Amino acid sequence: MGDSREKHMRRRRFLACGFGAIACAAGCGTERAGNVLRTGFSINTGGRRWARVGQAFAGAARASGFAAAVGHAISGSPAGPPAGGGTAAGFAITVSGLPALAAAELNNTQSLLDTATPLARLSGQVEVVVVPDRSPLRDFDDFAARLLASPQQTLLAGGPQGEPDHLLFGLIARAIGADGRRVDYTGYPRTGEGVSALLSGKAVAAAGSLADWRAAIGRGRVRALAVSTARRVPDLDVPTLLECGVRVDFADWTAAFGPEDMPEGGRESAVRMCEEVIGSSAWEAACLAAGWLPLPLAGDDFARWLDTEMARTRAVLRDLGLLDSTKATTCWGSCGNGH
Incomplete structure (x- = not known):
């Protein structure tokens, strides 16, 4: 477990997407709601690809009792000292997804695993x-x-x-x-x-x-x-790939990432916030309204899943002839539902 933690700490440098479309930058702080310490953050939906997800995530966070504002930081005590990509109020959280991971591989640049702290998987497109x-x-x-x-x-x-x-x-x-x-x-x-x-x-x-x-x-x-997903879409009479005998479970996912050198205390606070929001009825309702598949997975479980997703993405890009076939991959296997 210690090796895994050191591995993730070495990878924490702020996300730089190949598309140049950063969808959600958030400064994490804290404020008190009654006797409960709540995380505050600011959403800046500066990129079109993930803008709707960032806005929906902020709305679900507010509905869950967190201080969430669009476009400016929340004042209050930060979750930890500002780090790379941080603001005066705390840390930056970036919403990104599978296309950014693939782009990093194709452009031979740093990947999500190299440039960010994984916090939580949010949703996916079927x-x-x-x-x-x-x-x-x-x-x-x-x-x-x-x-x-x-x-x-x-x-x-x-x-x-x-x-x-x-x-x-x-x-x-x-x-x-x-x-x-x-x-x-x-x-x-x-x-x-x-x-x-x-x-x-x-x-x-x-x-x-x-x-x-x-x-x-x-x-x-x-x-x-x-x-493409493991479960059928309720209002569509169409089989899944798994039902067709094809062992593929896939979604175009989005997730939340923290910045470089994120202190463990700040990471834990951000993960707890993400866990509560993506497990809420407000987030489920937001996904339903937008036609997204809720894919809640947070913390170390998400980081481990992301390892396998990166390996799967690299492998299929290699299979398609888009990557040098001499590039190694350590494993194969992942699915949109975290199986």
């Missing part, structure tokens, strides 16, 4: 695999069989290369034994372009967040073959 409504691929088994037999002729579409949609196809290819380097994938910056590519015959199948594809599914323009 991914879905879709085909045109008139596609001869009637179910996921048909798609998997074609991908395995003819990966170069199974044209795939989704978001930009190396981002979650591409990673999902890489995970599927690995799980069924297909050669990921032969997968023909085209990334598009916007979902609408992916829809157009799929419907015009430029792609056989596409992947993306369920939230982005719901309208096309609802209008009958595309059919969903499988969702």
